[in-house]
Structure formats: structure tokens, C-alpha cells
Amino acid sequence: MPSVIREPFAAIQVGYLGPSGTYSEETALRLCEKTVCELKPYTTIDSVIRAVATGEITEGIVPIENSIEGSVNITLDVLAHDVELVIVSEFVLPIRHALLTKGGEKKIDCIISHPQPLAQCRNYIARHYPKARLEAVESTAKAAQLVAEGAPGLAAIGSLRAAEIHGLTMIDNDIQDCNNNRTRFILLKQKTSQAIEEQGQYKTSIVCKMNGERPGSLCELLLEFSRRDVNLSKIESRPARTSLGEYIFFFDIEGGIHEAHVRQAIQAVRERSLWLKNLGSYPCFVL
Amino acid sequence: MPSVIREPFAAIQVGYLGPSGTYSEETALRLCEKTVCELKPYTTIDSVIRAVATGEITEGIVPIENSIEGSVNITLDVLAHDVELVIVSEFVLPIRHALLTKGGEKKIDCIISHPQPLAQCRNYIARHYPKARLEAVESTAKAAQLVAEGAPGLAAIGSLRAAEIHGLTMIDNDIQDCNNNRTRFILLKQKTSQAIEEQGQYKTSIVCKMNGERPGSLCELLLEFSRRDVNLSKIESRPARTSLGEYIFFFDIEGGIHEAHVRQAIQAVRERSLWLKNLGSYPCFVL
Missing domain, CATH: 3.40.190.10 (Periplasmic binding protein-like II)
Structure with a gap:
């Protein structure tokens, strides 16, 4: 009988904002209940993301938004400006301080x-x-x-x-000011041909710089979504870093890139943009 | 001859984020070149704003946005949720670290x-x-x-x-990552009947919670501005603090409330909002 030679399992290395006891670790631990992985703590969010980009680790978990404090700017800025990574999952963790x-x-x-x-x-x-x-x-x-x-x-x-x-x-x-305190974490990977199972709830995140600063530019861009019945769960502006008063926009879109109306809306927005970066389509889990 | 009795000058007390040597102090000092005022340092942005609200000081200078780092969230959140103050001026300071x-x-x-x-x-x-x-x-x-x-x-x-x-x-x-590093500071006061000199460049800031989460809600709201040729210099979303995924929106409008088209646009936006707060019309100075 022919013997089947298997590659030894390469453990998935997942980076997170350490040390032990952070909410990021809690999320990483929950993730590892389902997959065999090795957790690796980093001292900053920035260094987690950059370690995925250089291939030092396979995946990284970082916070991207909190229901009270808003977006985690460092996560948005590094994803927009400094690395080429994709979001492969989102986890929502209730936060109790x-x-x-x-x-x-x-x-x-x-x-x-x-x-x-x-x-x-x-x-x-x-x-x-x-x-x-x-x-x-x-x-x-x-x-x-x-x-x-x-x-x-x-x-x-x-x-x-x-x-x-x-x-x-x-x-x-439970000393947080608002009892609906939740943090969204994202799992990041290097870009590969992403396998999307065509079921379940997907989200797609993009970031772009609009072409034109005239009144109505953003509105025209939003119409590309609404006229195709594509729902946005989030719009966020961040400085473009070119000049005070110039911005880039992050959109979280309900639906995956495997859906025609989402794909078409993104294509139309791309045509109205100076540049557009697709940050991936991914499923969402509430922990 | 009748003698004229004058009230002794009550010095204007201006609070800022201290101690000595902060960029806030630099802005406050520049302001005091033009007016007689007494500077009072505070240890947090939050406490500057709250001291104006309680009447402990007459005016407060706080940062609201930086060209690289984006909005100063604490300033936006306290203005939207916790106090009833107005912006009376804006100062743009070039930042060199x-x-x-x-x-x-x-x-x-x-x-x-x-x-x-x-x-x-x-x-x-x-x-x-x-x-x-x-x-x-x-x-x-x-x-x-x-x-x-x-x-x-x-x-x-x-x-x-x-x-x-x-x-x-x-x-x-000059070690900042971007050489176009500028910070916008605002001067805050308690609400009074605001005297607007009908000349010069004015800006108006509002914050509102949209009525309706359906696709196109934000777009309809933006159309109220663009159809009246009212230009927006900034749009910013912040968590509504009610639930993850619910937001309030800050708009910086080019023009003052003394201009009919600005006033009408704000009224129309108010009608499409659950609530709307007018943060004031004010002139802008580059330092």
C-alpha cells in the first residue's frame, strides 16, 4: 500500500496586543478554541499589524472600533497607508471594565x-x-x-x-459609562486568493480618497451604494495626511465581494476615487 | 461735571491644557497678544471644557483636530454629549515636534x-x-x-x-511624519447672543443624530447642503453611545449662520434629525 506523506502541521501563529490579561488576548483565546494556534503577544497594535505584513506571524488580531470611544485610529491608519493586508474575520467582544x-x-x-x-x-x-x-x-x-x-x-x-x-x-x-460597551476586533492576514463560503453574513471594508472636493462629491459616492441597495454599516473619515481638511473615507459594506451588487458598487466607487483599497470580505462573529 | 462710573475691568480668564510649554499654551499666548486676559492651565482637555461650562473661567482653548492624527475625540464627545457651549473662534497652529x-x-x-x-x-x-x-x-x-x-x-x-x-x-x-502638521484649536464660551460681524470668513459647526438608519439617510442629509450650494469642510462620525453601529455626525460648514443659505440648510437638516446641536458660527485665524 502506498504511504501518504503528510507535511507536518505548521502551527498558525497569531499576534495580539499583549501582555496577558488584555481584551485582545481574551479575543485571541476565544479564536484559538476553534483552531490550533500559537499566540504571540506584541507591545503595540502597530507592531502586531507590521509583523503580519513582514510574515513574522501568520495572523494578527487587533481592535478596530469600540462602541463608546469610536475607531482605533492607529489600526485604520496603518491599514490605509502602510501595509497590504486583508481582514479575514471580525469578532465583537462585550467589554466590562x-x-x-x-x-x-x-x-x-x-x-x-x-x-x-x-x-x-x-x-x-x-x-x-x-x-x-x-x-x-x-x-x-x-x-x-x-x-x-x-x-x-x-x-x-x-x-x-x-x-x-x-x-x-x-x-x-462594570464601571464603563455606557453599558453597551463592545469592541470589534479584526483578524488580519496577508493577501491570498480568499475562499468565501457563499453563506452567512459577510461584510466588506474599503478605504478610498475621493476624486474632487466639491460639494456633493461624497454624496455622489454614497449614491453608488444606495442606488444598488447596498447598505453601509459604517462611514469614517480620517486625515489624508496631505493637508488639513483633506480626508480619506472608510466604508463598511453589508455583504461580500461574491455578491454582484456589492462588487458593482465598489467598482463604481473606484471610478470616482483617486485610489481605493479593498480591505477584504469577511464573516462576523459575536463572542 | 458728572463723573462717569466705570466697572473695573474683569480680566477674561482663558483656560488651556497646561502646564507651560504645551502647544495649547502657545495658541493661548498668541490669542492674548490681542486681548487682555489671564491664562489658567488645566491638566486635561475635559477639565478645560467643563470649567467653561460651570463658569469657573470665561473662555477655554482646546485642540479639536490635527492634520495627521485626526479629530481630538474627547473634545468632540464632550461638546456633543456633556455641555452647552459655543465655538467663538478657530485658530490653526503649525506644529513642529x-x-x-x-x-x-x-x-x-x-x-x-x-x-x-x-x-x-x-x-x-x-x-x-x-x-x-x-x-x-x-x-x-x-x-x-x-x-x-x-x-x-x-x-x-x-x-x-x-x-x-x-x-x-x-x-x-521637525520629526513629525508629515510636514503639513497643523492643529486646529477652538475657543469656547458659554452660549450668549453671539455678535457676528458680517464680514470675513466664517465657519459653522453642527452635530446631529440622523433620523433613520436606512441606506441613503446620510446622502439625503448631504443633499440638503449641496442643493443650497453650502460647502462642507469636514464630516466626522462618532459613536452615538447607544449601540455599536449607531453614530452621530459632525459637520463643519463654510459660512456663518447670518447667511440665509446656511441657515436654511441647517433647518432642513434639523428636520431630518432626531436631534441637532448648533456649536456656533465663528471666524478662522491661521497663526
């Missing part, structure tokens, strides 16, 4: 977290700790670590998992 | 600045100091102070004025 101290003390002089959780708990902090100094660090996990290693009077905003990892005590939970 | 160390040393382990300058010099840092740790603090002036007080190996990104104040040495100047 906790206030964590060493030993449960409630006298707090300084609150440490990533800038987004600090912003997302702005009203809570103003109400309960109006005099506390705020310190922004690169991740919620780093904040928990600093509190664990630091003097009394420090508190971190982070997840219960971060509390567990660093031995902190939760003194208040 | 310098890399500053104590005594001019060039071995740098850690670069400290406000998150926006760190982002604006992302490519420079990746090219020249790929291994440096980045630390985000609340202002460029604070970063300069930390470097002045800290161990060797620290560098700050800030202005030449910050270097001067804290006795640092500039080791590289």
Missing part, C-alpha cells in the same frame, strides 16, 4: 489604564474619583502589573482576568 | 510624550529608535518635565519652547 487595587483599598490617588478604558470610564472617574491623577499606559494588562508592583493609592482599570493574573482585588465592576 | 534629551545625549531607551505627538512621529521613531519604549503622558510639557527630572536614556517629544522651559537639548527637529 473593573476598578482594581492591591488588597482592595479604596483610597485612590492615581488611576492607570490604556487611554481607551480611561476615556470609556470618564464619567465614573469624574463622579467617584474627581481628584485622582490619570496615567495612560500601553495596555490594561500593563496597568494591572504596575498596580501590583506599585505603592498603595494606585488603581488599574481592566478586566477580571487581569485582576486574576496579577493578584488584584476588584473594588467595582 | 522636536526630540529633546537632557544634555543632548542620543542613546534613548524610552520616548515620552502626549499620545498624539507619539502617533504623529510614529514612522520617525520606528526608523531611528525602533527599540525605544513609548510612554504616553497627559501633555508634551509634562513629558519634557519628566525627562528633565529623570534618569539618562529618556527623551521627550515636544516644542522648542518646552525645551527652553525645562532646560533640555534639541537633538532633532
